Amino acid sequence: MQPAKPVPSSDAVDANRPKRIADQVADKLLDMITAGVFLPGDRLPGERQLAEDMKVSRVSIRAALQKLKTRGYLRAVQGGGTEVLSSTGIEMDTAMTDLVRDSLNNLRDLQEIRCTLETWAARRAAINASDEDIELLRIAYRQAHDPRRAPKYRADDDHRLHMMIGRASGSIIYYHVMKMLHDVLQAALTEIRFNNLSGPSFDRMVQEHHYAIVEAIAARDPDASEKAMSEHLQAVIKYFTLSAVNKPN
Numbered sequence: 001m002q003p004a005k006p007v008p009s010s011d012a013v014d015a016n017r018p019k020r021i022a023d024q025v026a027d028k029l030l031d032m033i034t035a036g037v038f039l040p041g042d043r044l045p046g047e048r049q050l051a052e053d054m055k056v057s058r059v060s061i062r063a064a065l066q067k068l069k070t071r072g073y074l075r076a077v078q079g080g081g082t083e084v085l086s087s088t089g090i091e092m093d094t095a096m097t098d099l100v101r102d103s104l105n106n107l108r109d110l111q112e113i114r115c116t117l118e119t120w121a122a123r124r125a126a127i128n129a130s131d132e133d134i135e136l137l138r139i140a141y142r143q144a145h146d147p148r149r150a151p152k153y154r155a156d157d158d159h160r161l162h163m164m165i166g167r168a169s170g171s172i173i174y175y176h177v178m179k180m181l182h183d184v185l186q187a188a189l190t191e192i193r194f195n196n197l198s199g200p201s202f203d204r205m206v207q208e209h210h211y212a213i214v215e216a217i218a219a220r221d222p223d224a225s226e227k228a229m230s231e232h233l234q235a236v237i238k239y240f241t242l243s244a245v246n247k248p249n
Contacts, residue, residue, distance in 0.1 A: 020060075020063075021056050021057075021060040022059075022060045022061075022063035022064045022067065023064070023067070025050075025054055025056055025060055025061060025063075025064035026064040026065075026067045026068055028054065029044075029064060029065075029068060030068065030073065033073060033084055038084045039084060039167065039172070039175055039176075039179075040084050040085060040175065040176060040179035040180075040182075041083065041084065041163060041179060042083065042084050043077065043081050043082065043083050043084075044065075044074070044081070044082045044083070044084065046081070047061045047062060047065070065082055069082075072085060073085060096184050097184050097187045100184050100187050100188050101187045101188075101190075104240055107188050107240055108237055108240040108241065110184065110185075110188055111188070111233060111236055111237045111240060112237060114185075114233055115229075115230060115233040115234060115237070117174070117177070117178070118162065118165070118166075118229050118233060119226045119229045119230045119233070120169075120174070120226075121165055121166050121169040121171070121174055121178075121229075122165055122169075122213060122216075122217065122225040122226055122228065122229035123222045123223075123225055123226040124169035124170060124171060124174075124222075125165050125166075125168035125169045125170075125217045125225060126216060126217045126219075126220050126221055126222040126224075126225040126226075127220070127222055128168065128169060128170035129168035129169075129170075129217055129218075129220075130168075133164075133167065133168035134168070134217065134218045136164055136167075136168075137161070137164050137165065137168060137214050137217065137218070138214060138218070140157070140160055140161040140164045141161060141210055141211065141214045143157055143160075144157035144158055144160070144161050144210065145207045145210065155186060155189040155190040156186075158189050158206070159182070159185055159186055159189055161210060161214075162178075162185075163175070163178060163179070165213070165217065165229075166178045168217065202239065205235060206232075206236075209228065209231065209232035209235065210232070212228040212231075212232075213225065213228040213229050213232060216228045
């Protein structure tokens with residue numbers, strides 16, 4: 001009697017089974033995100049363009065995008081389109097966002113951490129920024145401080161400018177770390193700009209500091225860029241401290 005042939009495990013069957021086209025597309029997109037072709041915050045080309053570029057059907061593209069959305073890499077954008085959310089598929093814990101929103105002391109701690117990270121990024125940006133990066137930084141600066149722009153956009157515009165500096169640094173690791181902190185930073189910036197520190201003198205200070213940072217990076221001066229970013233974030237920490245002292249119980 002011959003021994004029974006071993007039955008392949010389901011894992012072995014799956015390993016030998018050709019991947020669906022949608023899965024192959026998802027893998028390619030994920031490779032591009034990991035390699036920095038698409039960064040967190042970037043919008044992907046439309047389904048039609050992706051289908052043409054990858055020579056597959058729009059149905060396969062749609063299925064691949066949905067798979068990456070489910071895994072936390074992508075998200076749908078209001079009004080249409082798809083944005084890269086993360087290179088890791090990890091979402092920031094909302095508990096940390098609540099801690100920052102509810103406590104000036106926690107806001108100050110976050111700002112001190114930002115100071116360490118962002119002074120490094122400003123220095124690197126002065127070394128690595130391309131001409132296109134410089135132009136995008138100046139556009140982001142003008143938008144952030146356009147007096148005609150509605151105040152409700154200030155926190156978003158402020159955050160976008162700082163993220164553009166991160167992008168100009170040329171470090172995909174730094175950019176991804178900062179993007180993972182997006183929700184927490186947004187909560188912090190909203191708290192700063194609207195609840196505690198908002199006002200003409202604070203806004204003027206931020207504008208002057210942002211200008212100094214952008215121009216130092218544009219001048220390719222690492223020392224000046226690092227100094228300008230440090231002075232900016234240290235000044236905001238000082239505002240936190242004064243606000244905490246003067247805050248009514």
